[in-house]
Amino acid sequence: MTRRFTALAALAVVCAAVEVVAGRGMSPGVVWEVLNGGGDATERHIVFQLRLPRLLVALGAGACLAVAGLVLQSALRNPLAGPEVTGVTPGAVLGAVTATALGLAGWDAPLAVVLAACAGGCAGAALLWLLAGRGRGDPAQTAVHGVLVSAVLGGLTAMVLLVEPGELGSVVQWLVGTTEGRVWEHWHLLWPWALVWGVAAWLLAGPLTLLRCGDDIALAAGLSAHRARTLALLCAVALTAGAVAAVGALGFIGLLVPHLAVAVFGADLRRSLPGAALTGAVVVCGADAAAQLSSRLLATALDSGRLTLPVGALTACLGAALLLLVVRRTPSRTF
């Protein structure tokens, strides 16, 4: 188990190194020189004011999304309960978009965006909670209602964008999910939030492991299942909202990374929760590095400076590939 953690941590370091080097306009040698204290003012600015915060935001957001997904899947005992399916991500996007459209928040006030995204995410989750009613325990029903809630929230976002069409350009990064142009301010907002709720999730790891086994077993072990589930849901919503406010609606991370983490670290959440955080960080950071590298290659190949690959597109592709893999490996199974 320790060896797996070490391997994953090494992978994270490699991804981070690639991410720092991968961007446009500087060769790896120059980056190394800058890190050793050399370089001129522009190069120093690029590395320390643009690349490092971007790297940190990617790591933090990936960890947040993965932990939120694992907590949701365990609390609802539903392998499909990613943040996208439970109405949390669409709600957070709606909150961020509404705050921007009303002029309450902008790039100069990231804190307002985080708060608005959090409120929206809570609203989405609360809507699902109300709608699911008594059928809460049934995963299939929860999934149906989650899809419906997402639809309504998506329609509301569309309406807001129609009333304020000028804002579409500035909010498209929330709709897509990208780490372009993240600066230290975003990181300073993300890390305390992620730390507080991450620690809360870690404290809940034991009860969540019991919840995974079913309500009856959890009750027999002396756990107040209802309260533990409510706390866990709150935690997951807060983590997702923080991540969405930082990088936008990154697809598939919250749905697929928890499965990966459980496959590698086992079903005991006390181990697989940190594992999921590490895996999520590695996946998002690696995807971001790959997106930067490939957009650099594509830009030189096609000779057009406009081409940038958002990391959201790459994670969606990854998710698609993983889904196909699951289908191929178990062609006749019903899921």
Added chain:
Amino acid sequence: MVAVLLAVSSVCALSLGTPYVPPHRLVAAVLEGDTTLAGIVVSELRVPRLLLASVAGACLGAAGLVLQEALRNPLAVPEMLGVSSGAALGVAAPLVLAFSLPAAVQPLLAIGGAALGGGLTLLVAGIGRSPSAVLLTGAAVAAALQAALLVLMVMADQLDLQLIYRYLLGSLSARTWDDVTGLWPWLLVAAPALVLCAPVLSVLRLGDEDAEALGVRAQRARLAALAIAVVLIAPVTAVCGPVAWVGFLAPHLSRWFAPAAGAVRWLPWSAAWGAAVVVVADVPARLALAPVETPAGAWTALLGVPAGVALMRSGGRRGAAARRTTAAPPAGAAQPVHRGGPGPGGPPSPPLGTTGPEDVR
């Protein structure tokens, strides 16, 4: 009920707006033709739009029912086949990449994209045998196409972005007779196929083994049903964009009103409900923020989904019975996707993994 709803909303759609044409003068206005302003507006703008709305709704509703029955899953929606993402890609690519194309080719591109997405899903679905595997492949293809669309959206400038976004939501504004006539050949192909496949559908929902025992080749029948759904959806999404949630809502409504009937009777009802939903949603889409047009897809999501949920929940025993028949998942299928974890309590449904227009919207 459907007929009343359709009639009322059709009259509203024809008479409201600027200029207001009172209902009793509608026939006269159409007969006058292009001699008066009202005649031109009604016969050249409102009638084709109404026809297009009802045809599009009927196609989406029927396709939704075919999908849900063939895949035995209440969550199978047309958006999951990759058809709408493909069509959106076909619309967005020439806009953003600034190809100069003759005007005649542009509608063909959307249909081409839709056919590409659907064909890709069908091709890859040959691997997976079970209904849920087919759904998963569809979701994967849709997600991959969505990723390409995201790249285009980030590259696009402000105006192109507006156009793409409006198309993604599904809009009926400024559609003329040309668009309506473009749909007919597809319908001529799809309608007989639908009639032929309806009895097979009611056999398919019994489960693969029972269907085989009754002499239906389940795999082949399912692929044929998927192909019919693609043929139904592709031209509609090419013309008016993926109008959201019609293909999900219409079959559920038709089942709720006649829980005991089979697929053969649900099919026309589902088409009728689809038409009603789109026609009703188009009225506020045209008038709510006049003179600005709002996309009909946003209204189907905003009004249709809560209405559908309220209907399905309020029904008491009748609703519960309907839900039990519709939401009946394949029995004994409680296998989690992941390994190592304790299994989930009930039968899980397929992943709704497309972070696509649903989230983008």
